[in-house]
Amino acid sequence: MKSKLKNTYRQVLRWGNPHYEEKLNEQGKKTIQDLVGIPVTEVNLPTFLPGEKEITLDKPIGLPPKYVLEFTDIVGAENIKTSDFDRVKHSAGKFYGELMQLRQEQVLTPPDLIITPSDEAQIETILQRCQQWKIPVVPQGLRSSVTKGVGLPDGGIALDLTAHLNQIISFDEVSQTVTAQSGITGPTLEKFLNSKGYTCGHFPQSFEFSTLGGWVAAKGAGQCSTGYGKIEDMVLSLKAYTPSGIIQNETYPKSAQGFDIMPLFIGSEGTLGVITQVTMKVRKLTIKNRSNACIIFKDFENAAAAMRTCIQGQFGLPHLFRISDHEETEVAFRMKGFEGSFSDKALQALGYKPNSRALMFISVEGDKDYTSFVVDKIKSTAKKFGGRSIGSKPTRKWLEQRYHSAYMREPLMDLGLMTDTIETAAMWANIEKLWKNVRTYIKARPNTVCMCHISHVYENGANLYFTFITPTDKTAPSEDYKTFHAGLVDTILANKGSLSHHHGIGRALAPWMKEKLGERSFELMKSIKKDLDPNGVMNPGALFD
Incomplete structure (x- = not known):
């Protein structure tokens, strides 16, 4: 329109x-x-x-x-x-x-x-x-x-940086790296790599409307991060201009050369300088070998236990590995008209009940033998936790529409609904408690939808990504959100969640940084900023409130 x-x-x-x-x-x-x-x-x-x-x-x-x-x-x-x-x-x-x-x-x-x-x-x-x-x-x-x-x-x-600093600088097929200017967009970078038979492997939901420099500055994660890693796992070197001079490291797979300065800029959110070039790993494009699967569980707890067992199983890594909790699953079923269908009734008869069941989405890329092997291992592991395979179509459809859900925000806000997301990370031993207690906080607000998924998975823990929809106070919508959001962040921190997993901090979460990191670590960060940016001109207020 x-x-x-x-x-x-x-x-x-x-x-x-x-x-x-x-x-x-x-x-x-x-x-x-x-x-x-x-x-x-x-x-x-x-x-x-x-x-x-x-x-x-x-x-x-x-x-x-x-x-x-x-x-x-x-x-x-x-x-x-x-x-x-x-x-x-x-x-x-x-x-x-x-x-x-x-x-x-x-x-x-x-x-x-x-x-x-x-x-x-x-x-x-x-x-x-x-x-x-x-x-x-x-x-x-x-x-x-x-x-x-x-x-x-x-x-x-x-x-x-997007108008001019948006070019590919070099491509090294032997070492499997690409060097590009920071203003290049996700689609432009990926199109170039695909033409060479490679992929960047980094697909955040903002992929179509974000840049390489933004990915690095925010320390982002893509939807296939379980297999490809977060952006900090992909960057080999970068170049940044600070008010105090140029910072640039040489490109190596790994090195032991004293303090590693480059990671300071990954997640710096523009507070230290301007990232102008990035060299990152690339992978061979193997979409033709992709294996997909979707598994339904009787509840989120068993889905999470199966996910943890798979990621700790040492049999290989899926690239997309995601589970939707019971409420996210039901909202998706209702929005797509699945509720009450013949297939829905069949699942219910098998014990996969509404408002309890959870979905797992799996997609594996790489060598054809590897992809089918990993998917089969996940399916067999899932059975031990009551998981039932429902084919590959739901995952294929999810991949086709994975950038679409962000467009729903405007029509929901048009109705006077507060709709937002917040994400965190936790160790496996704490995932269930964190999930339940954050849900309890959100659901305490009347007539509120609280959806959650896990989408970035590690041997030791995972992220939790919450989406909420609730009627706003139309007389004071900004104040209503500010109060609710602050309580939500406090609840996450009280339950040992990280302040962020991949969205970053900005000014929205900066007031909690000192409390979360501890005074000594926070002061060390400020000292580094002071050295590189003596007059505090770089993105003032972000990270440091």
Whole structure:
């Protein structure tokens, strides 16, 4: 659906393809009505805070004109943007709190300038000027951050790396590596690698609208991370420009050369400098050998136990390895019209009951003998925990639609529903307790859907990814979310979950960093930042509150 107006707040806040916007079908409307208690009449009410007004920004550019002229001399007038629309566009990512503010036409963190440097020399000069004049600067990709990680609360420079720094630098087929500039998008990188018979192996849900530099800066994970690893397992070397100078390491598979500086930038979220180049591992493209399977369990606890047994079984790693808990499974069944079907009744007759059963999705890539072997081992292991194979079609369909669910956020928010995600990680011994207690907190809010899945799996533990949908307080939606979100984070930490597994910290979670890491570790991080960024101009507020 195309917007009737140009340059609206909704164009900034909505997800993904600018020419597409999801709508709830009748089955989806009925499911949401039943689950969150919205009367049929409310589904047809006018859109709640649609954000369809044209953007007007009251906050003027705060930089002295001589600074603006200096930056223009460095990059050229064609690489400077100052329009209201561009400033709002670069003021926020996709954090729920930011989206709600945009729906209310509140722009709290706009940059003064958007600069699109053409090369690394320009980046170096820009950082020198920002350090000298104490101007905040935030490196940006496609701004799909869900942790409030890209805004500028005090104004400054949004450094857009996607316009020019988006090229493949080199490809080494012998060593199986690719070196690319940080502004390259996921689809562009993958298309190049596929043409050579390889894959990057990193497919976060934001894959279509995120960059290589963003993956590294946020320490992200893709949907096939159980087999390919998180981004920190893929990066071999990088180059970064900091206000204090250039940091670059040589490319080796492993080395023992004292302190390893490179990992400081993986997860640094733009607080230390600007990542400009990344060399990462690539793998051979073996989709034709992919083996898929889907297994249903009578409950989430047995599904998780089977998953743990498989990952600790030393017989090989699936790439996609995911289980949906009972509520996520039921919501999916209802949204797709599976509930009450002949197949549903057959499963129920076998003991796989609604509001208890859980689904496991498996996909294995690599050598054909290997993929079939691993899938067969998982199936046989799952049987010991009451798991029953239901074919490969559900997993194939999931893979086909894996980037689609993010588009559901807008129609749900249009109904006045608070819908967001939060993720954490825990050791296997603590997974079940953490899952139950976080669910208890979320479900204590009336008429609330709480879905959870495990999607990144390790021998010692796994992540938990929660999605919640609940009616918002329409009189104070931002305040309602802030209070609920804070209690949710507190609950996760009280139950020994990590502050994040792969979304990162940004400003949304920064207030908890000192408590979570401990004072000495937190001070050490601040000392490193002080050395590389003496005047604190790099993405101020992210990570360090």
